[in-house]
Amino acid sequence: MPPINIIRYSLIFLLLAGLKVAPVTAQTQATPQISxxxxxxxxxxxxxxxxxxxxxxxxxxxxxxxxxxxxxxxxxxxxxxxxxxxxxxxxxxxxxxxxxxxxxxxxxxxxxxxxxxxxxxxxxxxxxxxxxxxxxxxxxxxxxxxxxxxxxxxxxxxxxxxxxxxxxxxxxxxxxxxxxxxxxxxxxxxxxxxxxxxxxxxxxxxxxxxxxxxxxxxxxxxxxxxxxxxxxxxxxxxxxxxxxxxxxxxxxxxxxxxDWRSELLAVITNPNIAYILLLAGIYGLIFEFSNPGSIIPGTIGGICLLLALFAFQVLPVNYAGMALILLGIALMIAEAFVPSIGILGFGGLTAFVIGSVILMDTDAPGFGINIALIGAFALSSAAFLIIALGLLLKARHKSVVTGSEELSGSIGIALDDFSGTGLVRVHSEIWRARTRESLHKNQKIQVNNRDGLILEVSSIPNQENLHV
Incomplete structure (x- = not known):
């Protein structure tokens, strides 16, 4: 065999041997992995x-x-x-x-x-x-x-x-x-x-x-x-x-x-926190429905209510207790609408407290609602739903004292003799007025409507005992 071929085959053999030995050598020299x-x-x-x-x-x-x-x-x-x-x-x-x-x-x-x-x-x-x-x-x-x-x-x-x-x-x-x-x-x-x-x-x-x-x-x-x-x-x-x-x-x-997810879950699944979220959600929605357009109470209330429902999904909740809480709130609201000498309010307060006590269907340590918290929310709920809501409802039935609606029916006086368009004084303010009849200076008039910055007025047939 020619010397060149011998050298060639020797190099190929050494190369193949190196490929086989190298991985083994690397493996044997690798640092042991610490468990x-x-x-x-x-x-x-x-x-x-x-x-x-x-x-x-x-x-x-x-x-x-x-x-x-x-x-x-x-x-x-x-x-x-x-x-x-x-x-x-x-x-x-x-x-x-x-x-x-x-x-x-x-x-x-x-x-x-x-x-x-x-x-x-x-x-x-x-x-x-x-x-x-x-x-x-x-x-x-x-x-x-x-x-x-x-x-x-x-x-x-x-x-x-x-x-x-x-x-x-x-x-x-x-x-x-x-x-x-x-x-x-x-x-x-x-x-x-x-x-x-x-x-x-x-x-x-x-x-x-x-x-x-x-x-x-x-x-x-x-x-x-x-x-x-x-x-x-x-x-x-x-x-x-x-x-x-x-x-x-x-x-x-x-x-x-x-991590943050476990920490958040730990917070909202705390029965006391879940209870607060539930009531905050209900009160926020009640305030939003009683005063449409407030936006903030409804938004916060909706978020709190959803978080509370998620917490109650994984907690052992007694649904009879939940029903009693809702019934108690409804009765206290009814007391504000229909005064019943306190019967509806007292019944609602009682149902609210009993429902709160039995809400958690377990005696496991760390999964009860604090009695002091229940008492505080019961009293504040009664004050808010019966007193505050009652005052809001009464305020809605009072006559309007501001805005264009308040001007309708107001009494004033004509500042000059005029027919068609002239000046009048209403509530110590001078307005441009429009009328379909002739008015005299210092004649008392009544506002019928407002069109922009112009009042539509008319004379008053019986002007005795009228005060501007």
Missing amino acids: SIVQLQIQDAIGPATSDYIERSMDKAVESGAKAVLILLDTPGGLDTSMRQIIKKIIASPIPVITYVSPGGARAASAGTYLLYASHVAAMTPGTNLGAATPVQLIPAGNPDEPSGDELDKAKPSGDKSKGETVKNPMMQKALNDAVAYIRSLAEMRGRNADWAERAVRDAASLSAEQALKLKVIDIVAIDRTDLLKQLDNRVIPVLGQNLTLQTKDAEIRLIEP
Whole structure:
């Protein structure tokens, strides 16, 4: 073989070998990618804004390639619907969700207990507690006929292992059994203590962090986040049927805080704010309809009413309460139109207060309307709708005192003798006047109409006892 061909084939061989080796060399020399953990926070009652924040943040965590989601939890409870939305998202998550009750003194009460049981890893800080997961509707406040959580155990005969027999109301029993089955299913899915989970629902039982770890209710007790990540390192977590190994030793923590959308949703879904928006919207529209053309009250009222309706769409609203509020406002308006010695006004005020009290169909912490706010709006509503609206209606029936309409029928005097067009004095003002008859100086006249700056006048047959 000629030397030129040997050199040619040697170069081609070296080139091909380089193409095969280069990617491997680059891959082996690449810097290892540091794993990241997305941190979220729940530090208040769980509601629509909380579920929106958690769901969207978990989607961002998955899209960014995070290896896990860490939720710092401190909550007194919240709405059942919002809690279940978050739990569905946790169960369907392709990456582990670690729920950590922190800092010391925090709690995972009621709905927070369900979130702990649903998470892939449940952790607590010393000095925290969880439990008291009985649905609050099952124990109406101030009703002596219904037993409290501790009284449920005392009411059971000794040796009787049956659960929930003291709950007499069938609907309450149904809700209780549903809550028990739900939390037991979460406990069995995560391999945690299902019997204690049932006690937390039926008997409102609570546990400290150390007791929870001892009873296998949680997985870890960690003094702080660093300790938590240290204990989680190399832990194998089952996620959607696959075992994933957490690498948390040098993990980067990325905090995702609520954005403007979550903050806005948190504000307008606050029951007190939603209540104020509802009444502001109704009053704005009432003022606009009673004084057409005002524009500003109607515009602001329409915006407030739409925001309130959006908030009530995601809040547990009692529509009987809403109807009573509207009825109360209608009766107070009727009092302004048809004086009834206060009967309509008092009835409207009573319906307004009762409707406001029962408007929120839940006893969940953080989702009630402040009684002081209800009282303030009840009194101000009565003052506005009965007194102010009544004065406005009376003012509309008074005679006109300004403008061209007020001139019609006014009395004046002729300043000269004239027929056709001349000058007259009306209300101490000199006007050019037009008449179809002859008028004499100082003769009293009556204004019939106005055409621009010219008055149409006529003489007065009987001029006695008339004053200009």
